[in-house]
Structures are given as structure tokens and as C-alpha cells.
Amino acid sequence: MRHVVEWRVMAERRGGEKLAEFQKRLLDWFRANRRDLPWRRTRNPYRVWISEIMLQQTRTAAVLPYFRRFFRAFPSLKALARARGDAVLRAWAGLGYYSRARNLHRAARIIVREHGGRFPETLDDALALPGVGDYTARAVLSIAYGAPLAVLDGNVARVIARREAIEGDPRAPGCWKKLQDIADRWLATDAPGDWNQAVMELGATICTPRRPRCGACPVRDGCRALRLGLVDRLPERRVKPTTVRLRIAAAVLLDERGRTLLVRSSGPAKENAPERPDDLGSIFSRMWHFPALVVASGYSRSDLERHLRAEYGVDGARWQALGKLRHTVTFREITIEPWLALTDSLPRDGGRAVALDHVPRMAVSSASRKIAIAALAELGRDE
DNA sequence: AATTCGGGGCA
């Protein structure tokens, strides 16, 4: 028993030494090789915050010119808070994800109003700001204030998945949690900001998604993926079934009282039957939907007319094509071609007649909602 | 849990 306890203590000490050595090697490498980026010149929380928002899903090279320009236009958090919304958006134009700019502006005003113009220092206060999620809050607080918080982003996830040979899709909720736990354990608490940046820098420049440069890696000792020959297979690619492209024609019938026809597809032949990609019922979430037909690219309106007559015994007069809609559901990418058709009467059975302007508020799939809104918009234009 | 939001680099 005594031996077991001693062995455990020894193992933990060895683990601790290994961790400390790993941390030192990576930090030394980072401090010697860090890129000289404009947001690394001070620890000004405003500067760090702006850079982290801009860097969300965006490459460093793309951010550089925008950061300089943005910072010239809005040199301080208070200047940003005072600015007009359209001025902020102008400075953001071309960078993409424009809700980032809107949230940034809103958050600046909140910070001035509620935090005396200084980026908040606690995790909860930071997370309460619009546009600040788990990653950004931890990044700003650790880099600007030295808070002991480990970040987890795409780079860190990849480094951890390789070093610890973690299998599974990193973005799956369970796996992400496990990765965050490891990131927390790894954190060099005496230099959280440098540590976080070091791991991300490693992922961005050495431990890259494809063709990582393991020969140049400062911490290749202790990398399980490298030892097991799994570097090219980790992290696991996200399982994304090949998308099926599908074209659907849908009819928005309209009688004189402003009512339209909704129908419901019969379910699959049997429970747990493999789902066919062109199963209308599943496309519309097995809810009420407009009469629709899977069509080829060269179909004509008469195909849709024939379908309506055969299935529901209804004829349309005065057809009008509405704009094409795109709808994505899991592994399907659907182009919907909605048609508006005036009719004298709706069928008594085989479906239900409801007011068209009521459809968007009904329990229908988002595809049906989009179609109804497009039809209503078209009708509104005529008036 | 899945989708949306953008633009660019790279194989």
C-alpha cells in the first residue's frame, strides 16, 4: 500500500515536471519567435479586445490593415462609443461578419455606461457583453489583465487533439468540453496571456491543419499523435455527409378570400426506414406545407400544374414565379422555386385551407415560412 | 443541436 502511494506521488511529480518542461519550451519558443503584430505592442484592453473580435474566423493577414485603420478612426473605447453606427460599419466594410461590428459598438457603449469606460475584469461581466463569447472573454482577460483563463479555439483544439491523441470531432459538445479541461490543465498560470498566445501561435504556424511542420515543432517531444503516426488523421475531420442538391417547385395557391392550400405528406413506408433525400415529408419536417414537387433543372410550370391536378384536383389560373429561395437542412441543399397561383376554389379534402398571412405564424418548417413570406411580399408589392 | 453570418487562402 505504501509503495502504491509513493508510486502515485512519484508519477504525479514526473507528470508535473513534464508539464513544466512543456510549458517552458513552448513559452521560450513563443517569446523568441512571436510575430510583431500591432495588437501585441501593449496590453491595452481596448486594443486586445478589438483585435480578438477582428480575428474571429479571420486570418491575421486580412485583419492587419483593418486593425490599423480602425484604431486610427476610433483611438479609444470612449471614441468608439461616441461614434455613429454607420461610421463603425464603414470601417468594417470588407471584413465580413458585420454583426461583429454592430456588437462591438453596442458593447463599447455598455462599457462606458456600466464599467466606467474600461473593459470589465471579470469573466461574467465580459461574457455579458454582446459579441463576447467564451473564447473572446478568456482571451482579453488573460492577455490584458493576466487572468488565469485558458482559451480554446480552433488552433488550440487542434494542438491538444494531436498532442494528447484525442479522437472524435473536436466540435462535438462532449469533445469540446474535454478539450477545454485539458486546456485548463495546460495553462501556465504565471503567464496566462503569453501561454494562450503561444499555443495559438503554434497552431497557426507549426501545428497547422494540413501538412504540419513537426520537424520545426519546439514541443514535438511528448506529442502522442506524432509518436503514433496519427498527425495527418488528427483532429478528426468533422463528419459532414456529402450534401445532396435538390430543386423543388412549390405552389402557393390563393383563392378570392386570401386562403391557401397546405398539405401533409404521408410518412415514410416504415419506421426507421432509411431517409430518402427527396422525401418531401422530411424536408418539411413532417408538418403542413405548400404542395410541392421535386423537379429537375429543366422542368416547366406545366409539371407543377399536372401534379396539383393529379394529387389535389385543383387548377390554378394566372401563375406567377416568385424569386428562388435557398434552404439548407442538415445534408440537403435545396433550391425552392415558389409559384403564386390564383384559383377559383380550393379542394375540400386532401389538405387544409388556411389564410396565407397566417402561415408564417403557424407551426410549419422554416422552408414553408420562407415561401409564405416571399408570397406575401410579392402580394404586398402589388397593392 | 443546427444554422447563419463573410471573406480569403489553399490544395
Next chain:
DNA sequence: TGCCCAGAATT
């Protein structure tokens, strides 16, 4: 073309 990226908000 498809994938990936210093993610967050919404439904």
C-alpha cells in the same frame, strides 16, 4: 470546388 479559419448569436 470544398475545406478551414484567433466564434458568437439565434432558433
